[in-house]
Every structure is written in structure tokens, then in C-alpha cells.
Amino acid sequence: MIDVLRNHITNRLGNDLDNLDKVLATFKHIKAKRNEQILRQGDPCKYVYFIAKGCLQVYVYDKDFNETTRDIVIEDNWCSELLSFSSGNPATENIRTVEPCELFAIDRPSFQTMMETSPQFDKVYKQILEASYANSVYRINAFVSLTALDRIKWLMEYRPMLLTRLSSKLIASYLGINKDVFSRLKAKL
Amino acid sequence: MIDVLRNHITNRLGNDLDNLDKVLATFKHIKAKRNEQILRQGDPCKYVYFIAKGCLQVYVYDKDFNETTRDIVIEDNWCSELLSFSSGNPATENIRTVEPCELFAIDRPSFQTMMETSPQFDKVYKQILEASYANSVYRINAFVSLTALDRIKWLMEYRPMLLTRLSSKLIASYLGINKDVFSRLKAKL
DNA sequence: CGTGAACGATGACAAAAGTCTATGTTTTAC
């Protein structure tokens, strides 16, 4: 399973990383069942997670304690609460598994060492951050102006696998739509 | 006016940067009137702008050609379309001045040189990127679940100066609310 | 200055989204 991570890195940084195995060894392998809490709002986020298998939900609670999902991240991607991870401040978001998962977690000291010993890995962090940012910008631009129906169409176009893979409730909270409304609108398509 | 930028940098990186003046000299000083287009969607974003004075609007058009504003950035902050700037791809967003502005612009080659000659400046990019990302995450978490009225309250709490400084039309487009609705809701507060 | 365009507020109405209840189905956990 570590090969998923190995491939992810060599695809981006090339095969000529002589200390790659050493770096990979610093990752902690985590097997998690469905619905496990990976990070709780208020705790510092100690790890960056690479998802080798499964799917994570990044979410907060609104004033009525409903979940609103900022992001859904699937295998072969990185997931963390980066701002807490890099500052050490308490996390403002929660993370949980929505499927059985296999994760590889790297903590802050190892992450620092990795970036210092091989400057190429510095790129990894920049890539994670830029990808996360791009995702956010995309989401804001799409969502601030779209109606509920158009958000669903947006999801069908850009992340169609989510529609078949996840519960309606979760998708609705990702789209910022009430689940009953989501159910009605789906029927109209 | 360059001192605004000088202070911004020394506040973050300390006073002991011997090549600071050389770096500052690579910035281009731009004076812009109100309502000038700084970046057009489709063009590559060639600069990162430091706003010494004034205010910029980052926006896109929705399917009905209404503007939706992803961000409003005021003086003593950085503004760019970072993803285009760092990749060279066409920008997906527009930027314009909403007030008379004084900007300091740095292009990609100078930015690279700056980061290579003094690794401390590498931190600047990371800080810009992290701040931009933090801002986006904050905005998504706040906005996906909030009603129009609660978005206005959110703005009153976190960026109250915008309410007095900018037009209702602009604020409404930043909040993702129709301007007539914004006008009505304001009266209710 | 003066004037034409943009702006802000408001009322009437339409459309979209939210809420609540009920019901049947699927999943989970023991």
C-alpha cells in the first residue's frame, strides 16, 4: 500500500531520489474504519495525511450544529488542516473517514526533516498548498453565485464519482444545500 | 510610499536583510486611478502586487455576466492570481482597482531571483500563499452554510471597514447576495 | 458648475430554498 505513496511522489519528483525509502519510513501507516474521527476541531493538527485508499471529509459545524463540509478528499491525495499543521494553532475544522481508509501520516518534525534534507521535497509542500488553494478558489468562484441546481450540475461535471460513491446527506452538506432540497432537485434532472 | 512595503517585509523577516534595498528596487511602482483593470481573465498574471494604498477587487463573471467577487484586498496586503502567476497559465479571474491605488509589482523572474538569493524571501511566498489559503478556507466555511443576513453580520464582525468604505453593489457581490436583497436586509439590522 | 449615469432604497410579485412530517428502504451493529 505504501507503493501508492511512492508512486505519487516519484510521479512528481522523479525516480532519482536516493533517500526516498528513508523518507517513506517516517510515515505512519494508519488503517481506519468508516466514520472514525481523524482530527477534532480545537486540537492541533499534528499530521499531514496521504490517502492511499478511502475517503476523508473535512467539515465544521454551523450555528445549528449541522455539518457543513468544506472538502471531500479521495485516495491519491493529501489531506490535513494545513493552517493548524504549519502554525501549531488549534484546528478550526474536523476530519473523519467516510469509508474504510488506509492513510500514511507524517508529523511536523519528520516533515521538516524531509524538506531540509532534500530540497526537492520542499516542492511537495508547495504543491500540496497550491493544490489546496486552487481547490478553494475554484469552489468559492463556483459556489458564491450558483443556485442549488447549478451546484449539482457543477458536481456532476467536475467530481461525478462523488455522486455514486457517497451518501446524499454528505453531498448535500458539501454543496451547501439542504438534504431534502437536494433530493427533490436530483429528481428533476 | 515604498516604505509601506519595506515595513511590511521587515516586520515579518526582521531588519537584518542586507539586500533589502536591492530587492525593493526590482518592484515596479504603479499609480492607478479608480476602476482600472489590473488583470484580465484569460491573460497570464505576470505580477504579484503589494498594495501600498487603495483597494483591489478580484472577481469573475457568472453565467448571466454578473460580477461575483471572490476577494477584496486592501492596503498592506498582497494581491495576485497566484495560480496563474506561479504556473504561467491564463488567469481565471479579473482584478481591478476600486479606489485610486499605489501598487508595487514584482514579476516572476525578479520574484524567483529574490527567493533564490535570499532564502528568507522564500518565506514571503509561503506566507502570501498561506494567508490566501487561510482566507479562502475561512470564506468557504462561513459562506456555504450562512443565510444572507448572517453573511452580512459576518462581514460586520470580521471586516467592518468594508461596509463603510465600499459600494453596496460591491459588497453584495462579495457576499453572494443580490444587491436589492442586501439593501432590504441592511434596513432590518 | 450642470447633467447624465450610477447608486440606493422600496414595493409588488415570482421563484427558490428551507422546514416538518410521514413513509418505506437500506445499513449497521449486536
Add this chain to the structure above:
DNA sequence: GTAAAACATAGACTTTTGTCATCGTTCACG
């Protein structure tokens, strides 16, 4: 395997948001 819980859908109704037209006011620019 079965009972309990969670899930998906649907109808009736309420609330919120959007749209359009109108009318003073303000502001930018010649």
C-alpha cells in the same frame, strides 16, 4: 438474522431570496 438506526423520498407549507419597475439622491466628468 433481526432490531434499531440512519437514510432517501415526497407532499404541504413557510421563509428566504431573486427580479423588476420606480423614484429620489449622489457622484463623476466634461
